[in-house]
Amino acid sequence: MKNGIENGYYHEITPGGFGIAIKAGKILFSKQSDFQKVEVFETESDLGRVLTLDDLMMTTEGDEYHYHEMIAHIPMMQHKNPETVLVIGGGDGGTVREVLKHKTVKKVVLCEIDGMVIDACKEFLPTIACELDNPKVEILVQDAIEYIKDKKDEFDIVLIDSTDPMGPGEGLFTDEFYTNVKNSLKKGGIMVAQSESPFAQSQSVEKMYKQLKKVFPICSTYTSNIPTYPGGYWAWAFCSVDVEPLTYFAQDRYEDILKTCKIYNKDYHNARFALPNYLKKLL
Amino acid sequence: MKNGIENGYYHEITPGGFGIAIKAGKILFSKQSDFQKVEVFETESDLGRVLTLDDLMMTTEGDEYHYHEMIAHIPMMQHKNPETVLVIGGGDGGTVREVLKHKTVKKVVLCEIDGMVIDACKEFLPTIACELDNPKVEILVQDAIEYIKDKKDEFDIVLIDSTDPMGPGEGLFTDEFYTNVKNSLKKGGIMVAQSESPFAQSQSVEKMYKQLKKVFPICSTYTSNIPTYPGGYWAWAFCSVDVEPLTYFAQDRYEDILKTCKIYNKDYHNARFALPNYLKKLL
Numbered sequence: 001m002k003n004g005i006e007n008g009y010y011h012e013i014t015p016g017g018f019g020i021a022i023k024a025g026k027i028l029f030s031k032q033s034d035f036q037k038v039e040v041f042e043t044e045s046d047l048g049r050v051l052t053l054d055d056l057m058m059t060t061e062g063d064e065y066h067y068h069e070m071i072a073h074i075p076m077m078q079h080k081n082p083e084t085v086l087v088i089g090g091g092d093g094g095t096v097r098e099v100l101k102h103k104t105v106k107k108v109v110l111c112e113i114d115g116m117v118i119d120a121c122k123e124f125l126p127t128i129a130c131e132l133d134n135p136k137v138e139i140l141v142q143d144a145i146e147y148i149k150d151k152k153d154e155f156d157i158v159l160i161d162s163t164d165p166m167g168p169g170e171g172l173f174t175d176e177f178y179t180n181v182k183n184s185l186k187k188g189g190i191m192v193a194q195s196e197s198p199f200a201q202s203q204s205v206e207k208m209y210k211q212l213k214k215v216f217p218i219c220s221t222y223t224s225n226i227p228t229y230p231g232g233y234w235a236w237a238f239c240s241v242d243v244e245p246l247t248y249f250a251q252d253r254y255e256d257i258l259k260t261c262k263i264y265n266k267d268y269h270n271a272r273f274a275l276p277n278y279l280k281k282l283l
Numbered sequence: 284m285k286n287g288i289e290n291g292y293y294h295e296i297t298p299g300g301f302g303i304a305i306k307a308g309k310i311l312f313s314k315q316s317d318f319q320k321v322e323v324f325e326t327e328s329d330l331g332r333v334l335t336l337d338d339l340m341m342t343t344e345g346d347e348y349h350y351h352e353m354i355a356h357i358p359m360m361q362h363k364n365p366e367t368v369l370v371i372g373g374g375d376g377g378t379v380r381e382v383l384k385h386k387t388v389k390k391v392v393l394c395e396i397d398g399m400v401i402d403a404c405k406e407f408l409p410t411i412a413c414e415l416d417n418p419k420v421e422i423l424v425q426d427a428i429e430y431i432k433d434k435k436d437e438f439d440i441v442l443i444d445s446t447d448p449m450g451p452g453e454g455l456f457t458d459e460f461y462t463n464v465k466n467s468l469k470k471g472g473i474m475v476a477q478s479e480s481p482f483a484q485s486q487s488v489e490k491m492y493k494q495l496k497k498v499f500p501i502c503s504t505y506t507s508n509i510p511t512y513p514g515g516y517w518a519w520a521f522c523s524v525d526v527e528p529l530t531y532f533a534q535d536r537y538e539d540i541l542k543t544c545k546i547y548n549k550d551y552h553n554a555r556f557a558l559p560n561y562l563k564k565l566l
Contacts, residue, residue, distance in 0.1 A: 001292060001304070009284060017306040017328025018511070021284070021294055045300025063482070199346070199510050200329075225508060225516040225559075227482050228301070232515005233508040263559040271554030276508075276546040 072098035090161030091117030093129035151184035160193035222272035355381030373444030374400030376412035434467035443476035505555035
C-alpha cells in the first residue's frame with residue numbers, strides 16, 4: 001500500500017509495515033512545490049483537516065497541540081528570558097504560535113524552505129497558522145542550512161521543526177548543521193529538534209543522537225504522545241552548551257502558559273524526561 | 284472500512300474515523316467462540332504475530348511489553364508484599380508473565396471467560412503465554428462477574444485486563460462489579476483496570492472514572508504509550524481503599540524487575556502519573 005489517499009482513506013505505513021489510517025474527505029490543496037508534494041485535505045474524523053508533505057503526516061487540526069506544545073514549551077520554560085527564537089521548518093505556524101505565548105519573546109524568525117507550505121497553511125489551517133502575521137515574526141523563505149552558517153550568539157532558543165531525515169529535510173540532520181546551530185545560540189541557549197519515533201524509527205533515532213552528542217556537550221531526550229505519528233510516540237532532542245535539562249523552570253510565566261494549553265503542565269513537563277529502557281539503550 | 288483483515292491489511296478504525304493499519308500475513312487461527320471471534324495472524328511487519336478479538340487489536344508480539352509491563356509493575360511495585368494476585372481477562376498470559384517476575388507472589392488466579400483465547404495464545408503466541416503453565420497459576424475459565432461476587436479479603440492485587448466496554452467485557456465496567464472487586468482486596472490492596480484511550484475514546488474514559496470514583500475512595504490514573512492501540516496512548520485506573528499512588532516503592536524487588544523489562548524503570552514509573560491537561564479535565 002502506498003502512503004497517501006486511496007479509496008477514501010489516507011494511509012501512512014512505516015518501513016516496519018504498520019502505521020495509521022484516516023478516513024479522508026475532500027482534498028483542499030494538492031500541489032508539487034520545488035521541494036515536495038504539499039497537500040491539505042479534510043478528513044471524516046475527529047482530526048479535522050490534515051497537512052501532508054510527500055504523503056507523510058505533518059499535522060492535523062485535531063491533534064496538533066500534542067506536538068506544538070511539546071516542541072515549544074519544554075525548552076521555552078527552561079530558559080530564564082527567551083527573547084529571540086529561531087524556528088527551522090515549521091511552516092504550518094503551530095510552533096510559532098506556541099512560542100509567542102511567552103511574553104518575554106521579542107522576535108521569532110521562521111526559516112522555512114518551502115513558501116508553498118506557509119501559503120497553504122495560512123489559507124486552509126488558520127487555527128494553526130494564526131500567528132504568522134504577528135509583527136514579532138520574521139518569515140524567511142530560504143534554506144536554513146545557508147541561513148544558519150554565519151550566525152553567532154543570536155538566538156536564545158532554536159527549534160528544529162523539520163520533516164524526516166530524507167527529502168528536503170535531510171541536510172538538517174548533519175554534524176555541520178548542528179555545529180552551526182550551536183554557534184548561533186546565545187549563552188544559556190537551548191536547541192530542541194524533533195527526533196523521530198523511538199519505536200517505529202529506532203535506527204534514525206540512534207543515528208541522530210550519535211551526531212548530536214558529537215556537537216553538543218549537553219544532549220538529552222524527552223518524549224510524548226502524538227496520536228497521528230507512527231507508533232503514537234515521539235522524541236525531541238534537548239541540546240545546549242550550558243543548560244542541563246530540568247535545572248530551571250520559569251515559574252513567573254507558568255500561569256499564562258498553563259491556561260492556554262491542552263497538554264502542557266509542570267508535572268507533565270518534568271515527566272517528559274523519564275524514558276523507557278529500550279530508548280535509553282538506543283541513545 | 285470494516286475492522287479486520289482485507290486486501291492484505293489489518294485495519295482498526297475508531298468511531299472517530301482514524302486508527303491503525305498493519306500489513307497482514309497468514310491467518311494462523313480464526314474461530315468464533317461462545318463469546319467472540321478469536322483470531323491470530325502473522326504480519327509482514329516488525330510487530331510479528333497479532334491477537335484480535337472481534338477484529339479489535341488485543342496484543343502483538345512486537346509491542347506487547349508496552350501494555351503488560353505497565354498494567355503489572357506499576358501496581359505490583361507499590362505493594363509491600365504482593366502474594367495473591369487476580370488477573371481478570373488477560374487470556375493471552377502477558378500480564379500473568381509480568382506478575383510472576385515478583386518473587387513475593389505465591390498464587391496468581393487468571394479468570395478468563397473465553398478458554399479459546401487461552402488455547403490459541405498458548406499455541407500461537409508462546410512468548411506471551413509462556414507462564415500460563417507455571418504451578419503458581421490457577422486458570423479459571425469462567426465469568427469474572429460471578430467469580431468475584433463472594434470474595435472477601437482474598438487478593439493483594441487485582442488486574443482487570445479486559446476488552447473494551449462492549450461485547451463480553453461489558454459487565455466489567457459496572458458499579459456492582461467494581462464494588463465486588465473492592466471487597467475482594469486485602470488491606471493495602473490495589474486494583475488496576477485498563478481504562479481505554481484518553482484521546483480516541485474520551486467518552487468511555489469519562490464514564491468509567493465516574494463509576495470508579497463512586498466505589499473507591501482512592502482512584503488515580505496513569506498513562507503510557509501503546510504503539511498499536513488507537514491514538515498510541517493508553518490509560519489505567521489505579522484504585523484502592525487505603526493506598527495512595529506513589530507513596531511506596533518496592534526497592535527490594537527493583538533490580539530483579541528492571542533487568543527483565545524493555546520499558547519499566549523507576550523514573551518512568553513515577554512519571555506515569557503526570558497527566559496532560561485534557562485528560563485531567565475528563566477525570
